[in-house]
Amino acid sequence: SLPLRVNNILYLKIMKRHISLLVLLCTIFCVTTVSAQFRYGAMLGVNLTDLKFSQNLFDVDPAVGFKAGVATEVMFPGIGFGLNSGLMYEMRGAKLHLGQKEVWGSQGYGTEHSYLHYLTLPVNLRFKWTRMNGLEDYVAPYVFGGPEFSLMVGHSHVKALDYARGDVGLIAGFGVELFKNWQVQGSYTWGVTYAERTRLLDDFSAKNRSWNVSVIYYFRR
Secondary structure: OHHHHHHHHHHHHHHHHHHHHHHHHHHHHHHOOOOOEEEEEEEEEEEEEEEEEOOOOOOEEEEEEEEEEEEEEEEOOOOOEEEEEEEEEEEEEEEEEHHHOHHHHOOOOOEEEEEEEEEEEEOEEEEEOOOOOOHHHOEEEEEEEEEEEEEEEEEOOOOOEEEOOEEEEEEEEEEEEEOOOEEEEEEEEEEOOOOEEEOOOOOOEEEEEEEEEEEEEEOOO
């Protein structure tokens, strides 16, 4: 449908726009590799996702999902600033009470579980408190934020819905680093482009809204 194609075009334009930014960031990384501290690790987390529709036509219940993958961090010594990224698989979704409206109830729809499966690439700026007279070797708080790009690789095939090819979101969060290797963090993600829409009503679409809690173990101090 036309709205879905427009959303996909918007998603592709946003992706192309940020690819140039990613190339620039990669160039900066290459130039500063000697002084920057790069490391990677394993990440595991859970999320609580709500699908925010453009109108309140039926009830939507948040659902618990999960994510797992590889996290990376580049920190620039002495200033506390850096970047974190990674690549992860993530499942988001919610329960949609479609049966509350006759337009879907008459077709046999009731409470449907709409799960969305993504490959996700966050690109976040972070600031870590690293000058605490040695305390940072044991506990170091940090904050982070930035865009997140997601490519949809699967969904729960609710036939009343159309699905976008991907999702662009904005992340804001905070965390704490423990003993240099472990990080525990929480964040919130606002979907910028919509993730799915109903087939029967024009412009009735939903965006992801997710609370996230993650644990990361970095292999390099």
